[in-house]
Structures are given as structure tokens and as C-alpha cells.
Amino acid sequence: xxxxxxxxxxxxxxxxxxxxxxxxxxxxxxxxxxxxxxxxxxxxxxxxxxxxxxxxxxxxxxxxxxxxxxxxxxxxxxxxxxxxxxxxxxxxxxxxxxxxxxxxxxxxxxx
Amino acid sequence: xxxxxxxxxxxxxxxxxxxxxxxxxxxxxxxxxxxxxxxxxxxxxxxxxxxxxxxxxxxxxxxxxxxxxxxxxxxxxxxxxxxxxxxxxxxxxxxxxxxxxxxxxxxxxxxxxxxxx
Numbered sequence: 098x099x100x101x102x103x104x105x106x107x108x109x110x111x112x113x114x115x116x117x118x119x120x121x122x123x124x125x126x127x128x129x130x131x132x133x134x135x136x137x138x139x140x141x142x143x144x145x146x147x148x149x150x151x152x153x154x155x156x157x158x159x160x161x162x163x164x165x166x167x168x169x170x171x172x173x174x175x176x177x178x179x180x181x182x183x184x185x186x187x188x189x190x191x192x193x194x195x196x197x198x199x200x201x202x203x204x205x206x207x208x
Numbered sequence: 209x210x211x212x213x214x215x216x217x218x219x220x221x222x223x224x225x226x227x228x229x230x231x232x233x234x235x236x237x238x239x240x241x242x243x244x245x246x247x248x249x250x251x252x253x254x255x256x257x258x259x260x261x262x263x264x265x266x267x268x269x270x271x272x273x274x275x276x277x278x279x280x281x282x283x284x285x286x287x288x289x290x291x292x293x294x295x296x297x298x299x300x301x302x303x304x305x306x307x308x309x310x311x312x313x314x315x316x317x318x319x320x321x322x323x324x325x
Binding site for chain 1: 241264
């Protein structure tokens with residue numbers, strides 16, 4: 098079983114919809130949680146960073162972490178065609194020096 | 209643009225050959241990470257260097273090696289290449305020595321696409 102599980106999709110939604118992307122993990126030592134966005138043939142771009150449990154909002158993006166359930170989410174409000182990309186969750190523990198990534202979810206926003 | 213640069217963008221080579229991938233971190237970043245991305249394995253951590261010293265190792269094959277130079281750029285050497293080594297190789301950097309940005313926030317370069325024929 099992988100340390101981080103993420104549904105690879107693909108996920109296709111109409112423009113303006115609220116998108117929910119999720120990851121589950123098994124390592125209770127994970128404390129730092131990130132979401133990356135990767136456009137086709139590009140490098141991953143850091144989107145959101147959260148430490149421990151709670152919510153963090155940045156514009157149309159909200160990241161949630163529920164450590165008790167070992168579950169993290171990324172919500173995208175008022176989705177735009179430009180949000181079409183692969184979204185990767187990543188996480189790590191104190192002092193681990195490496196990120197552990199989910200498989201990535203391919204998202205398409207249809208105009 | 210993350211500020212991390214990688215060369216070359218594309219590399220096509222034959223089995224058994226050796227290649228070198230180059231990475232320049234963001235200005236001021238002291239730590240460099242190498243990752244491999246393949247369709248079946250996703251993004252996998254290979255190795256990390258901090259200010260010239262190896263700090264962490266992941267699933268890096270013995271045929272692969274890396275180093276970080278005094279000017280903080282890094283090279284990933286892949287030798288005795290096999291078909292299965294075809295993948296995207298990403299470099300990431302973190303830990304701004306001037307501002308103390310935490311190492312968890314890693315910024316990725318555009319990657320090198322390696323095709324082994």
C-alpha cells in the first residue's frame with residue numbers, strides 16, 4: 098500500500114463548478130501538507146502549503162487537513178478552464194527532507 | 209517561472225549510455241532535490257543535497273549519482289541506462305539562506321525529459 102493515495106481521475110467538470118480533490122495517507126508522522134499544480138509538460142508548481150490540521154484559503158483555493166482521519170482536500174471555487182491541470186498532493190514529516198507525492202489527479206474544466 | 213533552471217529539456221539516448229542532467233537552484237536556495245516522474249510510479253524522490261553535502265537518499269539506483277557544486281548547482285548522472293529509466297527528471301530547490309524559507313516549500317524546475325531507446 099502506498100503511503101499517499103490519490104484518485105488519478107480523470108475528473109471533468111463544467112466551468113464555474115466547485116472542485117474537490119482529495120488524498121489519504123497512512124503515515125501519522127506527516128505534518129506538512131502541500132498541493133502542487135502541474136500543467137502538461139511543465140514542472141509542478143507549489144499551490145498551497147499547510148502545517149498540521151486546519152484550513153488555509155488563498156483566493157479561489159482552500160486547503161483542508163484532517164489529521165485525525167489522515168485526509169487532506171483541496172477545493173477550487175469558481176473553476177476556470179485555466180485550472181485544467183494535474184493536481185498533486187505532497188506531504189512530509191519533521192526532518193524527513195523529502196516529499197512524498199500522491200499519484201496526481203488530472204482535472205479538466207470545460208468551458 | 210519558479211527560478212529553478214534545468215538543462216537539457218530533452219535527451220534521447222541509447223541503452224547502456226551515460227547522461228548528465230544539470231540543475232541551477234533559485235537564487236539563494238541552498239538545498240537541491242532530484243525527483244523522477246514516470247507514468248506508473250508518479251513523482252519519486254531520489255536524492256537531496258544541502259550546501260554541497262548529501263542530506264537524504266530515496267529510491268535512487270546505484271547506477272545514478274549526484275553532486276552539488278560550490279556554486280550550488282547540481283548534476284545528476286545516470287549511467288548504464290535502461291529502457292525503464294525513461295522518465296521526467298525534476299530538480300527542486302528550497303531553504304533560502306538569506307530569508308530562511310523552510311525546506312518543506314520546494315520549488316520545481318521545468319524538468320528534463322529522458323528517452324532511452
